[in-house]
Amino acid sequence: MPETSRRGLLFGTAAVSAGAFLTACTSNEPSKKEPAADSRPAADDKPGKHVTIGFAGPQADHGWLNAINEQARSRAETYSDVTLDATEGSNDTAAQIGQVETLINKKVDVLVILPADGKALTQVGLKAMRAGIPVINLDRVFADPQAYRCWVGGDNYGMGLNAGKYIGEKLKDKPNAKVVELSGPDSLELTQQRTKGFDDALKNYPNIRKVARQAADFTVESGQAKMAQLLQAQSSFDALWNHDDDQGVGALRAVQQAGREGFLMVGGAGAKSAMDAIKADNSVLKATVLYPPTMAASAIDLARALGQSKGISGMSELEIPASVTLFSAVVDKQNVDQYLPTGFN
Template structure:
């Protein structure tokens, strides 16, 4: 396959508007089979979701120790339940790479039809992805990417660079009329490539706004506790700034606590991921949080659709090709007060 965008990794809702760019067309799968009376591929309507060949999908994800990761598991389960022809074999999930490899090998030995894998560590699990592919089991690599495209048939995931880019543009547009505007950044774990990608996108966007200067950056670790502690440090160090971009809505809960405790309301805040709590705060519009940039866990529902299509030898409804795509990168939409109702049902807890 053509290598997915390099901005393809994520730490470690049912289809809705959050995943429209990647998912709406996946719900109808177009058969590869043809006969003399069948219209050309680009003339065929998308098929509906009528039951087809039974497919057993093995799903292996990391431990759900974070709101977004828990939403990944929920999306996969709920999507599979919508199909009477899908049986989902789901592992317990683990952040221990050796344990997750063992879980995936068990699924391979069970001879599942298709595998969906969100690896705890893409590099470390590449070999087991290769093992599945060589055993004739197509792999849908979810978000954290394996080291080689030979280890998966299809990759689907989020756009970390795009998150930063869209957060930066949103803030830039809000502050473009303000002279000498200052912004700060509450990042995620700095040892993760995704954090660097989000920061790079943010910095690149701000280059379009010469009136804005980033004056501080602090790395947290995607937890409520770290968000609160690191935000408190930023607030102590920066007596005056105009906007904050926080990489993750889970750590944003803690950041908002620190902001409230400090009695600060003199700036706007943009979050990241798409938590229900963030959507509710944006809708209430009675605090600093004005928007969040999506990293939609609906990708797990889309992965189940793709796996089902692979197991049934189908393509994707809405596309002319007979095969599913080699890669799908989700769009990092900005959700603010103007469109939050559209996305509310996709928020994760």
């Protein structure tokens, strides 16, 4: 899968979603807390200065990417003092650069950009910043930190790490346990980070050995084909770490067609279909590690706060952070009801 056609690089452990920390930061409701003793601008006050946010998101050719666009639009609609000027979304680098330049020429107040290719769009990010339009860089990071005011995104290493920890704890008492991995495309840095996190976690469990790995393409079809190969090559194993819930749909089909069982599967991203399967508890899929698309809603929260010169409720600083890395929570049968509302189609 080309890097320009799929998602790029997925806060507190109890957060239901990425927006949990930031939802209050720009709420239209008055703060229930006593006013601060200083003159720091409140981040959770009533509607304030109107802010036009330009949003350049991805083409919705994947469940997670579609959820990114929906999260941005729906969050903007909750604010009476926000206008969202959204592009059609593109995974073509040149087309997206043109879209961002159009938003710059419109003189929007803040830009939220999930670049098709972070390196390729760095120059247009720099152009916006130099024009006095602050940029919220969403997920796929620009090559130059001067190209954005704040980065918001997921933790791919942490995603693999938490998947490995979950599997490790489930298999820690099983001698000579074997695991397999169904990754994303090896050409993507995010895939490499997820695999490294997983491998590092397994180092803490000397009884567990990874015996096979296949790289899929974040699609149902590739998930099914590559999982079939894993099943054919490995007559038995105890756990599967699958990087993506979309390709996981195909992986489950392959498992069912082969009539295989006796192992646990951990998915990735947090699709509703995966959470429904986890809740039903009628397949090998027992957990998924989140890479929350709610990061787009949080980016809108931050853009509004930035446009209104506010900080974040619950933090003492006058300004929004320079970066926000989301936590990759593990969702299993014990907590799936809590996370189901965040699942994406």
